[in-house]
Amino acid sequence: MPANNKKNAFFYFVLEMLKKSGSKMDIKDACKDPEISDKWKHMSEHEKAKYKAMEKTAKPNQKKRTGLGEDLSELERERMREKQFADDMREYITNKVITSRQENRLQYMMFYVIHCNYYYKRIVPERKETEFCPAEICIIECNIQEGIRRVYLQHVTPKIKIGYSAEARTHSDSTHNIPVAAHFGDKTFKEMYEDICKFIMPGKEGTRLPPLFTLRQKLEICSSVTSIMDQLAEAAGEPTDLIRIYSLEDLFASIYNASLDHVATTFEPLHAQIELSKDPYCYVYGIQCDYHTALKGGMPFCSQSFVKRWFFLICDFVCQNLNVVPIQGVHAPPKVPIETSILNSSMKNLTMNDSKRATSSMSDISLKVKQRIAEKNNKLDDEKEISIIMHTRNDINEKLKTQEPVERPLRTPYTRSAGYHQPNVALNQANFPELGQKKRNH
Numbered sequence: 001m002p003a004n005n006k007k008n009a010f011f012y013f014v015l016e017m018l019k020k021s022g023s024k025m026d027i028k029d030a031c032k033d034p035e036i037s038d039k040w041k042h043m044s045e046h047e048k049a050k051y052k053a054m055e056k057t058a059k060p061n062q063k064k065r066t067g068l069g070e071d072l073s074e075l076e077r078e079r080m081r082e083k084q085f086a087d088d089m090r091e092y093i094t095n096k097v098i099t100s101r102q103e104n105r106l107q108y109m110m111f112y113v114i115h116c117n118y119y120y121k122r123i124v125p126e127r128k129e130t131e132f133c134p135a136e137i138c139i140i141e142c143n144i145q146e147g148i149r150r151v152y153l154q155h156v157t158p159k160i161k162i163g164y165s166a167e168a169r170t171h172s173d174s175t176h177n178i179p180v181a182a183h184f185g186d187k188t189f190k191e192m193y194e195d196i197c198k199f200i201m202p203g204k205e206g207t208r209l210p211p212l213f214t215l216r217q218k219l220e221i222c223s224s225v226t227s228i229m230d231q232l233a234e235a236a237g238e239p240t241d242l243i244r245i246y247s248l249e250d251l252f253a254s255i256y257n258a259s260l261d262h263v264a265t266t267f268e269p270l271h272a273q274i275e276l277s278k279d280p281y282c283y284v285y286g287i288q289c290d291y292h293t294a295l296k297g298g299m300p301f302c303s304q305s306f307v308k309r310w311f312f313l314i315c316d317f318v319c320q321n322l323n324v325v326p327i328q329g330v331h332a333p334p335k336v337p338i339e340t341s342i343l344n345s346s347m348k349n350l351t352m353n354d355s356k357r358a359t360s361s362m363s364d365i366s367l368k369v370k371q372r373i374a375e376k377n378n379k380l381d382d383e384k385e386i387s388i389i390m391h392t393r394n395d396i397n398e399k400l401k402t403q404e405p406v407e408r409p410l411r412t413p414y415t416r417s418a419g420y421h422q423p424n425v426a427l428n429q430a431n432f433p434e435l436g437q438k439k440r441n442h
């Protein structure tokens with residue numbers, strides 16, 4: 001069959017044969033039927049002409065597309081895949097939690113939570129997906145009774161693709177602060193994948209590895225975890241669905257509901273999502289990794305800090321219901337006196353004396369670009385003054401108030417342009433001479 005899936009003359013002949021005979025045989029099987037093929041072979045060109053005409057007039061099967069040009073059937077398949085994934089996930093979580101509850105060991109039910117930091121993301125057009133360049137991966141093994149049992153932490157030496165350095169630096173500056181020039185050894189993605197498999201192996205259920213839970217409703221978090229885990233799996237030559245990334249919101253809601261003796265109103269995953277987004281332990285000190293402690297920056301964005309505080313929040317909700325006595329450092333963040341040096345370094349970022357420091361989210365690169373633009377504009381127009389306006393600096397704002405407007409309108413409003421008031425000029429040789437000739441003076 002041709003690439004555009006256009007039906008040939010033989011197809012129309014078989015279709016007619018099936019209609020006439022009233023047979024319910026599948027058209028594909030009928031096309032392979034030796035009896036029908038033989039009949040077609042022995043037909044004269046005159047008899048075949050009718051079907052050849054049908055072939056010529058038939059339109060090729062065109063794929064239905066959306067207004068954006070996307071293949072509708074492909075979108076439908078994707079939707080079905082997502083629905084199947086969501087159904088499997090809910091079934092898994094419900095079974096796991098209900099079984100643990102029935103066996104009276106919900107507080108010992110082990111689960112794994114993951115968070116990943118990245119340097120930059122880029123769209124891979126050929127795969128129609130967004131790829132995240134990993135920076136930090138943290139997985140915890142935990143249960144409500146014992147707290148966090150083990151931690152898997154991996155910092156990744158960045159391999160930044162050409163053209164993404166600025167983005168990597170900007171993202172790092174505004175979040176985790178891990179420098180783009182950092183070196184964390186030469187561990188390959190394959191080795192990291194194997195390490196993760198080993199780490200979660202104790203949670204193996206039958207022949208399957210346990211899923212990893214993360215915030216699925218936070219698109220940035222879920223997409224980065226999925227992309228990074230897919231890259232590791234592909235590097236190891238393993239299927240990407242071997243380690244499933246499931247919803248922590250769903251697990252949290254399910255554990256909470258199961259922990260209650262009498263359920264008055266169901267705690268939905270949406271409630272879990274709202275509680276998790278409140279992030280009460282965001283600025284707690286002492287739960288971040290050693291690297292971030294030494295870095296003294298980007299601590300709330302440390303992957304280890306994320307997974308730990310998510311777990312502590314779940315403990316806040318379910319410990320009491322499961323008769324687990326909350327212990328500081330196990331079910332809640334440890335009480336660690338904050339180092340004054342860290343406070344000092346944070347306060348330095350807040351000083352307004354230096355415009356570079358004042359805008360902590362502004363990277364060196366963006367400052368350099370601003371300076372370069374300012375220099376360029378000064379060359380073009382010496383009268384124009386380029387200044388970076390700091391809204392927090394009153395002196396500059398005051399200066400701004402007293403400044404004359406830099407530009408004036410081209411003409412006063414509600415007036416017609418000068419062109420309208422010009423008398424009609426005749427386009428003759430006198431007024432509009434040919435090229436190379438001067439206009440005659442009257």
Ligand SMILES: [Zn+2]
Binds near residue numbers: 136288291302304
């Ligand atoms: Zn960290």
